[in-house]
Every structure is written in structure tokens, then in C-alpha cells.
Amino acid sequence: METFNAIFARRSIRKYQNKALEAEKLTKILEAAMAAPTARNKQPWRFITVQSEEGKNRIMAAHPYSLMLKTAPCAVIVCADKTEATDFFQQDCAAAIQNMLLSATDLGLGSVWLGVYPNEERTNGVCKAFNLPENIIPVGIVVLGYADETKGRENRFDAAKIHKENW
Template sequence: MDFEKVLFQRRSIRSYEDGEVDKSSVDEMIKAAKSAPSANNRQPWHFVVIRSDEIMEKIMKIHPHSYMLEDAQLAISVCGDRKKGDTYWVQDCSAATQNLLLMAENLGLGAVWLGVYPRRERIEGIADLLNLPDHIVPLNVISIGYPARESGEVDRFDEKKVHYEEW
């Protein structure tokens, strides 16, 4: 893995080509996600892997900006367990999501983070659809597939947003 390439070329990919994402790639993405740091090492994350076109169609009715699921090979919902980290589950699951996105890029896949939390209607809709227990909260749905276009490096460094010692 060329870490710099993966880190600086990762982009939100919303259009996909045909091709099945194999189970070993899914396992690698989840393994990377589970390697994220978490407060007090509570690891409050759970992952729901979705391959069903029917379920992805239903997500598109719940989430108004999820049109890319129509062509996605799969989706993964990163969820937080409030029993394991009611205070920091959002940060912990966000770190896991970033790791997952970086591994997707490393595997030659394209992905985009579709925010669910904190939108109540999205949380309730996705939780009901995926039959989540009450203490499990969906943070997002990640659309994943083989990218229909190449993405290149974009330099987003802005020195005006860097402060030393104080503002």
C-alpha cells in the first residue's frame, strides 16, 4: 500500500461500473475499520453489509441523497452501540468509517459516506429497515463499488486554517 497515494487520492465516488466486490475485500474494509482508535478502547462499532438491491432501493427512499446506491455493488452501514460508548460513539464510528474509506481506496474501490446520524428521520428509517436493536444507532451508510472514473490528487491544504499555540 502506498499510504500517501491512498490518503491523498481518496475521493467520494458516486458512480460505479459493474463488477462484484468479493467477500475478502469486504472483510479487509471491516478489518481496517475495526483497527480505528476508540475512547477507552470500547470499540462501539457494528457493521451491516448490504448487498440486496431491494434494501438499497428502500434506503434511497429514506435517504434523499443516496441515488448512487442504484449502481453500487454493496453498502455498509456503520452503527454505534450506545451501551459501549454513549458519549463518544460518534467519534469512534467516524474514525472507523474513515479507515474503511481508506481501505476501499487501497483496494481500488470507490466509496462515499452517506450521513444518517443525527437526522432523526434517517436514523429511524435505517434502523427500522435494518432491524437494528434499540441501543444500536446507524451513523451512516457507505456506498461502495468499482469507480466509473479515476480520481486524482487534490491539494486541500490551506495554511490560513492552521494555527500554532493559539488562534
């Protein structure tokens, strides 16, 4: 798939088929995540893959908008290691998450990004549910699987939001 096709085909999917995600596809998605740019090339990201029912239930207890995990086969908690991060860890992890979403689309999968940080309740809930050490901050969760819904392309381009040279 060409880059523009993946960008415009990517949509937030919240309904999934009860079908396993192949390990090879998950590995490719994580490789794409780690190919993202980072401030000072610190690569502060860390990933927790969650495929067990017990693990998915812990996410659902910690995050109010994660109920699609009842059928989705996989979630990846994207974290930042504060000992290796710069002040730009949120952007670093966001770039990794965007790469994950686009690569999932390219592989024929559905995905959705669930925000965690800086929401204190969600951050603390995920930290507690997954016994994260103090230096690890959960930034977001990417849910992955085979879509059980179809969404068409949305045109979000708005020329009124573009300023030239000055505001």
C-alpha cells in the same frame, strides 16, 4: 499503497460499475474498520453489510443522497451500540469509516461516506428500514464498489486555517 498515497487518492465516488465486490475485499475493509482507535477501547461499532437489491432499495428510500446504490454493489451501515458506547461514539465510528474509505482506495475500489446521524429523518429511516434495536444507532453508510468515474487529487491544504500556540 503507501498511506499518503491512499489519503490523497481517496475521493468520494458516486458512479459505480455494475460489478460485484469480492467477499475477501469486503472482509479486509471491515478488518480495517475494526482496527480504528476508540475512546476507552470500547469498540462500539456494529456493521450491517447490504448487497441485495432489496436492501439497497431500503437504503435509497431512507437516505436522499444514496442513489448511487442503483449500480454500486455494496453498502455498509456503520452503527454504534449505545450499551457499549461512550459519549464519543460518533468519533469512534467516524474513525472506523475513515479506515474503510482508505482501505477501499488501497484495494482499488471507489467509496463514498453518507452521513446518517445526527440527522433525525435519516437516522429514523435507517432504523425503521433495517429493524434496528433501540440500543443501535446508525451513524453512517459507506458505499463500496468499482468506480465508474475518475477524480484527480484535490489540494485542500490551507495554511490560513492553522494557528500556532494560540488562536
